[in-house]
Amino acid sequence: MSEKAIKTSKVSLSEVARAAGVSKMTASRVLRGEGGYSENTRLKVMEKVDALGYLPNRLATVFAGDKSSTFIGVSIPDLGNEVFAQVLEGIDRKLGSFGHQSVLGLTQHTLEEEESWIRTVLSWQPAGLILTGRYHSPRATDMLRNAGIPIVEIWDLNSSPLDMSVGINHFDSGFDMGRYLIGCGYCDIGYVGTSHDTANAATTRLDGFCKAVEGGGGRVVKQLCLHDTATYYPGYYGTEQLLAGGAPIECIFYQNDSMAFGGLQYATARGMQVPRDIGIAGWGDLPIASVMTKRLTSMHVPHLKLGQAAAEMMLARLSNEPVSACRDIGFRLIPGTTVRRAEQS
Amino acid sequence: MSEKAIKTSKVSLSEVARAAGVSKMTASRVLRGEGGYSENTRLKVMEKVDALGYLPNRLATVFAGDKSSTFIGVSIPDLGNEVFAQVLEGIDRKLGSFGHQSVLGLTQHTLEEEESWIRTVLSWQPAGLILTGRYHSPRATDMLRNAGIPIVEIWDLNSSPLDMSVGINHFDSGFDMGRYLIGCGYCDIGYVGTSHDTANAATTRLDGFCKAVEGGGGRVVKQLCLHDTATYYPGYYGTEQLLAGGAPIECIFYQNDSMAFGGLQYATARGMQVPRDIGIAGWGDLPIASVMTKRLTSMHVPHLKLGQAAAEMMLARLSNEPVSACRDIGFRLIPGTTVRRAEQS
DNA sequence: TTGAAAGCGATACCAA
């Protein structure tokens, strides 16, 4: 069993050529289908390719042609947060259909992990890089500038990107949500999210949110940033913690819908009515929202489309088509029924 | 902007060596830290490495050394199904901490996609492959056998694997769930899942489930296999479809917890009480279950651990440590409160 | 402790 896995039977182009009775170059041309050979020759070569089970060594191809590989490095903070799983799916599907492969890097929300991953992945001569977030360590920034390959920064729209950027303005999306909640008549509001000691989009959202709330005469009574993954259970126990202090909180804004759902479950379990006793607002319009009894107040962001757009910008650049450096993918507030409506009161 | 991305400033080892006033070989030795040079030489070389911002070209390294890369190809059906996102997270975290990179392949549940991805990824000389599922096309199987690299088949435990396998016995897990539901006193049972025209683990689970139900005197009244992703909303509308026929269904088994939650929401929206009016059983013990008001009847499977185990087997094989070819990661039934209990009736 | 030369598998370029 283990012998089987060790025995290597690499067939090279020379062997195929020799078997077919032609030169390496002829075989190479046939395999690339770029013409300049007779049908007869083509048949001879292809026959041997099949017979010998030849698989090209793309390393050598890249190497010889001094071109880049078909790898695209893709950095993602974590996959436990459904938001990023969707983005990655969008990216890889699109890249895959154009013959590219994603080389994954889970940075766990730290710039150090990102930097070390960038160093490694660059050494594999990727065709390009797609990075989540606009913040990078100084050394990472240096390497990226010198890499000489297309780079797309996604998620958090960077108006002066390293190269290209696609995403949304998180500050604005937080601001809009804050203004909306104020407009619904809320005054004392809480926040539950996660944090990772690094400037990130969720923090930017919170900044925008606070600005709108305070500018609108409300207060962000308490902000909770857990050291955890932004998913259901942290939303649940985060809500418990937030409310434990006894501070007057009428409404809670969550980092995303998964956390908001966790919060909703906590409130329900404690016998609270939503939105009568407490308002709940999520962010992201994640799949879970599609089956909830109450429509969750949230912010729609086209995650899959965002991933696809990032891949498209990358592909366009790789084929030397013109690409605009920045693309705002947009968001849309979903009023929902988990916060009270000003009109109704 | 686009000039910036096109200008290439590759610094090669020769340039570093020249700048440092030593030969390529000496510089190479220093960079690999394998000894055989003076401290003075080391300093000279490292200084130039920093000054020139040299990044090694690992493609050339692999190429010259005729060894394999640090890439591990990882095939995953889709990331919309949270189960697989978790498995991938487990794999990549572990691989990453040992200096390996995952090259992702989303196969969309088709053997053709898998085959074409395998062909491509093998041409990049990966160190190994981790594949989801035990079924592969004949040509894929050929390529895999000849690849001469470690291969781990995950998810669906393969007792006669190509090389190594880690996962669970899905038939048994379905069987256990079927037996449990029969034991709870159910007789007419339905199933809601997804299908993709390909033999897969979910189907195997269903087989085991049916066998237990029928062997226990019950009936699987209706099976619904949607062409969709195994997530919330398909669980919701699948339940609607399942119940629409008016067949007598006392309990529904779902492909996973996400779908089960969707079904639970549908039932609730229709004014049904769970488990009084209908029983709901999921599979996988996904994060959503941790915040549900009722404990969802499910089957616990350690997804993250499964991914890690796969990565560990791969790493062990790569460092020539002994590895057992098969590893059963196990599952555990979670009784929950969304099905009625025989003891209570 | 150091270096020169050969070669990994493919392609580019030029010649036939």
Place this chain on the structure above:
DNA sequence: TTGGTATCGCTTTCAA
């Protein structure tokens, strides 16, 4: 329509 030769960046091997 074909084939020879140099070459990509690095490591292996052997010699100094």
